[in-house]
Amino acid sequence: MKSKRTIVATAGTNLGGASAHNRRVVFDALRLNGALSRADIARATQLTPQTVSNIIDQFAQDGLVAADEPLRGARGQPATPYRILPGGAWSIGVEIDRHRVLGVGVDLAGTTLSRRHCRLLSGGPQMGLPVVLDLIADIERDLKDVAKNRKSRAVPLLGLGIAMPGPFGTGNDTVPADPLLDPWVMREWHSFPLMEKLSDATGLEARLQNDASAAAIAEKMYGVARGLDNFVYLFLGYGLGAGIVIQGEIYAGMAGNAGEIGQLPASALGASSPPRSLEEYVSILSLCRATGLDAASGDLFEEMQRLCGEGDRKLQKWAQQAGQHLRQAVQIVEALFDPQTVVLGGQVPGPLLAEIARHIDPLLPSVSARHDRSRARLTLGSADMWAVAQGAAMEPIARTFDPQFRAIFKSIE
Template sequence: MELRTVQVKRAIVATAGTNLGGASAHNRRVVFDALRLNGALSRAEIARATQLTPQTVSNIIDQFVQDGLVAADEPVRGARGQPATPYRILPGGAWSIGIEIDRHRVLGVGVDLAGATLSQRHCRLPTGGPQRGLAVVLDLIADIRKDLKNVARNQRGRSVPLLGLGVAMPGPFGMSNAAAPHDPLLDPWVMREWHSFPLMAELTKATGLEARLQNDASAAAMAEKMYGVARGLDNFVYLFLGYGLGAGIVIQGEIYAGMAGNAGEIGQLPAMAHGPTEPPRSLEEFVSILSLCRAIGLDPSSGDLFEQMQVQGDLGGPRLQKWAEQAGHHLRQAVQILEALFDPQTVVLGGQVPAPLLVEIARHIEPLLPSVSARRDRDRPRLTLGSADLWAVAQGAAMEPIARTFDPQFRAIFKSIE
């Protein structure tokens, strides 16, 4: 009897290498980011700032001009030498779409490279999860694309590429039903039907756009990083006040999502106890839009919830003041924990609440607790107020395809994103 040896293919663990294409992709991102952060720059200024060779910069700029992403301004004559031509990003050089799918609604925006909103759509989600809601989401995306076509028609019909589709939803992702808390009002797993549905594959197939998912806090952090108060920062944490409470974590310029996309689910942490006999409760039971609705008697499924919160904030009733004080009290410890874990340049506080309410919460977070971030050499405050906007998550979701294409990332050096 003849014996045969069977070759079993084993998994090999290794770090991805690079090639000229990977390095080229990274260099293009570096040049684009320099223009985004600084405005118009000459080729020589870009070369000095990025430490790339003048020839590499010239090749990249020429390609950007050819692709309609960058335009030349009038030459500027210096004290000596030839006039230098500054180059700037063309906001209309490419567009992107972002949508937020939440418990009761879907919000969507179409934006240009500068983050300016070109289309803004919203509608209520029907009950029944993605089996009924997917058609609503696809209709909303189709409406945004029609709006963008109308914009292009007004710009003499120039074809503008769509970079992709960013999608944001509240987490945590991949949790079992048995792990869900009993309180339906504060149930963070209420989106589990959407989480278990192959949504990205369905959206990509139906729209022809590459769709990528992130949690809502990470999306909002992306918006702040690219065009908000965290612009130019490489290390910060974004505390996001939505239906729940989450944190978008940016480390070395990139969103840190964790193994399953659940990094930053700070709302699941135990809240500061008020007494030794009090049972443990999660942080978002005290700091979230759902907890605010419970405190002041609003319906969290209301279609005009943001407007109702605005009215309540203007009235400034005692129940609202008590809630804001309590929220600030609990967030004070959360900020200290985040500073100890990540040593950020700043912690940004933002969310889908009216600006006066966000200011009131921040007032009660102060004074901040001692932490590793309490240094004398700081160049910015430990706590920074970010956007207070219903559309912050959709805007951040729309930033994802732009960041995916143009933001400097260590992974861009690898062959996987050439």
């Protein structure tokens, strides 16, 4: 019997795919601009007034938008502005990292309604999965309490976003599993059917992304990159990663590993031989080695804040070295992607992030050094231990409402 032939083709669309895209376009216009009339939306999106009216009516019926007081103009009928109802839907995001689990529940405006964290038990997913499920259950209870206190109807949960450090699917079992130094320490979680287990247990669609991409989504939807379609987010966590946004969408690569910039050889960025990876100089783990902080401490963020406040010389020296290494990393990113800006953020205190950025200046010449620029080449993003969990919570919202080329295809109608 002949095996079925594999045919290579690009997915087509139908009316359902086009409708899904149009709904996302209208919602995005309201998210970026605030209250808009139907006529405003039609002009901005180039959709027909009838299409916009149908979409707005459906959003209103679903409790996603509400009408404000009509605005009376110089002539004609008053225009009624519509705005997104933040409480129209909620979502949950969870960051699973080497030593901890952080989770948040948010509304459509990105406002945090619940925030939970706990220590991740050793022993891989067999020991850690119950911890994650308990945390999600706690957040769901918090959200129900919010709805009860507001005396509002049951609010639908859009889904569950999960973020973990990559790289995924590398299968490097020869590397020793040092929980402080080993970049592959999450490999047991990567090979575990985590999304299936979480979806089965919670009834929510769960999707995985790396931590840098999650934080980049948060910046794109409600942070310093709001309204930008092309930027690269350098994320300083336990390691160093990059969230890449191209034409308004996260570029994940074939296996979700695009942006593992921390694995670049630091020798190419001014380090002496033998070559070491960039994240051995620019990461929270490298910071801990330089300052003597415990990378597994549950109070690590507070300890970093304390050292910042004390003007610790070891921390300052580390920040100087980190900035110098990142200087050429920014140049490489600009040469590869020609972004509107490079955003620097991470799970470190704000003053420390600013100190690192100070040592990145002056930026090296690149294709981004144009005279007609209206935006700085380097932009400081969020400096918050909750940035990844917040971004993970944004993923179900983006999945449902953000304009994406894939939304035109039948696969995600």
